[in-house]
Amino acid sequence: MKKELKIIQKERTNPLAHVFDDFISFCQSKSLFMLHYCTGCGAIELPPAMTSRFDMERLGIQPMVTPRQADILLITGYVSIKTLKRVILTYEQMQSPKYVIGICSCTVNGGMYWQSYATAKKLNEYMPVDVYIAGCMPRPEAVMEGLQRLKDNIRNDKKEHKGSAWKDYFNRYDYYLGNQQALFGDDWQTPTDIIAEAKLYDLETEETYGKHTKLLEKHQTPLLPQEMRIK
Amino acid sequence: MTFLDHLFIVVFISLIAISALRNLRIVDKLAPVLYGLILIMLVRMSSVAYGGDVYLSSVSLDLLDFKMHWQFTALSWYFAIITVVAALASAVFMSGDWGRQYREQGGNYGMLQLALIVNVFSMILLLGSGDLLSLFIGWEFVSWASFLMMVLSPTKLAKKSAVKYIVYAMTGAMALMVAIVMIYSVNNSLEFKQIGEVFTQMSTSSQLALVLLFFVAFAIKMGLLPFHLWQAIAYAETPGPGAAFLGAISSRMGMFTIVLVIVQFIGLGGLKQLGISFVNMQTLLAWVAALTTIIPTYIALQQHDAKRLLAWHGVGQGGYMLLGIIMFDSIGSAGGLMHVLNHASYQAALFMTVVAVMYRTGTSDLNKLGGLVTQMPLTFLVMLIGIIGLAGLPPMNGFVSKWLVYRSLLVNGQPLLFVAAVLGTLGTILSVYKLIHNTFLGQLRLEHQNVREVPWSMLVPMLGLSIIVFITGFMPGLILPWIASVQESVGLPVIAHHLGGIEYAKGGLDMIWVSGILFYGFGVGALIFYFLGGKSKRVHQYDNYAGGHFLTSDVRYHYSNNFYPGLMHLIGGWYRGSFKWLENSIVSVVSFFSIFFENIYRAKQPVMLLLIGVVLALFALYRNLGVGA
Numbered sequence: 113m114k115k116e117l118k119i120i121q122k123e124r125t126n127p128l129a130h131v132f133d134d135f136i137s138f139c140q141s142k143s144l145f146m147l148h149y150c151t152g153c154g155a156i157e158l159p160p161a162m163t164s165r166f167d168m169e170r171l172g173i174q175p176m177v178t179p180r181q182a183d184i185l186l187i188t189g190y191v192s193i194k195t196l197k198r199v200i201l202t203y204e205q206m207q208s209p210k211y212v213i214g215i216c217s218c219t220v221n222g223g224m225y226w227q228s229y230a231t232a233k234k235l236n237e238y239m240p241v242d243v244y245i246a247g248c249m250p251r252p253e254a255v256m257e258g259l260q261r262l263k264d265n266i267r268n269d270k271k272e273h274k275g276s277a278w279k280d281y282f283n284r285y286d287y288y289l290g291n292q293q294a295l296f297g298d299d300w301q302t303p304t305d306i307i308a309e310a311k312l313y314d315l316e317t318e319e320t321y322g323k324h325t326k327l328l329e330k331h332q333t334p335l336l337p338q339e340m341r342i343k
Numbered sequence: 344m345t346f347l348d349h350l351f352i353v354v355f356i357s358l359i360a361i362s363a364l365r366n367l368r369i370v371d372k373l374a375p376v377l378y379g380l381i382l383i384m385l386v387r388m389s390s391v392a393y394g395g396d397v398y399l400s401s402v403s404l405d406l407l408d409f410k411m412h413w414q415f416t417a418l419s420w421y422f423a424i425i426t427v428v429a430a431l432a433s434a435v436f437m438s439g440d441w442g443r444q445y446r447e448q449g450g451n452y453g454m455l456q457l458a459l460i461v462n463v464f465s466m467i468l469l470l471g472s473g474d475l476l477s478l479f480i481g482w483e484f485v486s487w488a489s490f491l492m493m494v495l496s497p498t499k500l501a502k503k504s505a506v507k508y509i510v511y512a513m514t515g516a517m518a519l520m521v522a523i524v525m526i527y528s529v530n531n532s533l534e535f536k537q538i539g540e541v542f543t544q545m546s547t548s549s550q551l552a553l554v555l556l557f558f559v560a561f562a563i564k565m566g567l568l569p570f571h572l573w574q575a576i577a578y579a580e581t582p583g584p585g586a587a588f589l590g591a592i593s594s595r596m597g598m599f600t601i602v603l604v605i606v607q608f609i610g611l612g613g614l615k616q617l618g619i620s621f622v623n624m625q626t627l628l629a630w631v632a633a634l635t636t637i638i639p640t641y642i643a644l645q646q647h648d649a650k651r652l653l654a655w656h657g658v659g660q661g662g663y664m665l666l667g668i669i670m671f672d673s674i675g676s677a678g679g680l681m682h683v684l685n686h687a688s689y690q691a692a693l694f695m696t697v698v699a700v701m702y703r704t705g706t707s708d709l710n711k712l713g714g715l716v717t718q719m720p721l722t723f724l725v726m727l728i729g730i731i732g733l734a735g736l737p738p739m740n741g742f743v744s745k746w747l748v749y750r751s752l753l754v755n756g757q758p759l760l761f762v763a764a765v766l767g768t769l770g771t772i773l774s775v776y777k778l779i780h781n782t783f784l785g786q787l788r789l790e791h792q793n794v795r796e797v798p799w800s801m802l803v804p805m806l807g808l809s810i811i812v813f814i815t816g817f818m819p820g821l822i823l824p825w826i827a828s829v830q831e832s833v834g835l836p837v838i839a840h841h842l843g844g845i846e847y848a849k850g851g852l853d854m855i856w857v858s859g860i861l862f863y864g865f866g867v868g869a870l871i872f873y874f875l876g877g878k879s880k881r882v883h884q885y886d887n888y889a890g891g892h893f894l895t896s897d898v899r900y901h902y903s904n905n906f907y908p909g910l911m912h913l914i915g916g917w918y919r920g921s922f923k924w925l926e927n928s929i930v931s932v933v934s935f936f937s938i939f940f941e942n943i944y945r946a947k948q949p950v951m952l953l954l955i956g957v958v959l960a961l962f963a964l965y966r967n968l969g970v971g972a
Contacts, residue, residue, distance in 0.1 A: 178888045198891030198892070198893075199891065202888065303885055
């Protein structure tokens, strides 16, 4: 069962904090780089959306080649279990704030693959999804509408709390990890240490930890970064 | 006793000391001290580089009816200081752990030290030459000294390329000798200034022959087209710091003699009067230089051995030097002359980084390296500074000299030569990126996980050279007085300079401003990154994006083999090896004739042939005597 997103807000003491926040979210909403992980047939609607007919770039959205520099992860179709591993890896490599858009019915509820044993049905069980664009496939107009919705969410995040779904992944990591482990097995791990990142970004809650993270800790072999130093 | 005599004495004593002590361990520490002493002797003579008087040696040799003597002009001093600093850096580099490893691997370390000092000795002898005879003697010394160093490497290829080099060098020396004889036969004098006088008295065809003979001799040493084939492999195969020294300065002796003889005494007027319609000797030499910048640079682009890549660049950069000096104006010749120092500084540093990588990993094959930046950060820094210099980008010194050359080409109305020079730079940038990417960036291999930074005995000369690369780029005014004195002494127009660069009516250059703006840009970036941005964290190299693939140590995502396939698809057809073909065909012809005569003389009835020869000779002698009587 999907729980309501619960956003934890910190106390702000700076009197100008809201002005800054407003300005930053305005800037963020106007400049978005998009990594499209084209998993299924929905990808075919992206070229018209990106090129001159619908021109996504007028919204300030551009394709980007690596997750490290991307803001939006676009999943365009059914996600097989094998693909889902890659999608999660890519998602975890993205830097916060990051947004996920699920395009096509397949990402919402499995779509025409609802019976398939090899397909993940609901994407938001494995990672927080900001916007779903349903349809089989959605027209470019719908894609643009969805992107516009995402921009509005980011812009009005402080009032409506719809644009910070990415925090949920750190806040309730145990829930997402549990779903991932159920699919991929108990020895599932990615190179990214989410718990360490949650600590780094100051986003850990009691729900970050749980029995699934304990299971992960048992077999996790951390990839320590290589220090640049003179030995 | 003048300062020049002191210099010669110190160099000679160093030569004797090193050759006597070469098999003892003390030579490690002694050699850098001796090079330091030679450097001090040179610095004492530095007034010549600031417009002072020429130093004459009090030693002279009487030969027939001719006095052979030595002197040090601003030009000699300029090349000598580059030579000695390069030798000092190489000697420090090999004095510590590198030398130990070289000995353990069975290398003849003492011989390497001896070869280095012999090179320095012979180069100073050449640079100090005061007439054509001492020039020729120095020239021969330099040729054989380089050969001594090249032949030290035990590989078969090294021996073969060294022999190839000495064949080329002897051809050049023969050309030089014929040219000297041509001059001697006119006025019975071997003074330098005779060249100019004799040149004006000669017929046009003799003038052409003289210029071509001189140029062929010097072009062979410098590796200019079409004599470029010997250099790269011979230098690349030379052991470690020897390659750094040879690559930095050895072939620039050709540049020295070009300036000394062709620029100084034949001059622009002399070159321009040799020609038909719009093609004259100056355009010919300029196009030789332009093609030398392009062709070897694009050969370098194809190399996958780091030392060979650098050695081919050494050939290519020689083209810029000639291209600058052949313009005969103040900024062009300053650029060409300055490029000698600039190239020596970054080329030595770059060779040393490659040798350092070889010291730790055992290979210079660019397809077998990668990701070493975390293990050898200072070596990476030196290579970064070096390749910025080699590619001619600010704020390093390569930019200044290349800028001067470009500027001169544009001002002199040579847009096609300018395009050729830029094409050469394009190839340089592409291939130095390949060098640093394949060595230091990307994925660290499993077998290199425990590689460490090289010891300080190797780091200090590398860092010192890279500081020179930066400082002379940031403040070229430190070098430009030397250049101005050289220009004055060889009769070129003198460049107007200040600490930051040059003053020139059609747009000057101030590197302090250029570098300042560059660092200002970096500073703004650093402010945003470190103070305004969010938190950063380091990640492991396997936490990397490869289309969502999970990376492990057995998956290679660092693609270094067949670099630039797209470019090679476009230009690959141009690599035809025409010069190699030409060289091979000449070699075949020569070996055919040598086999032919060997068979006649040795394999078939030698006694009979000898008898016939003697009879014929006696007959000729008899006839001559008979006619005489």
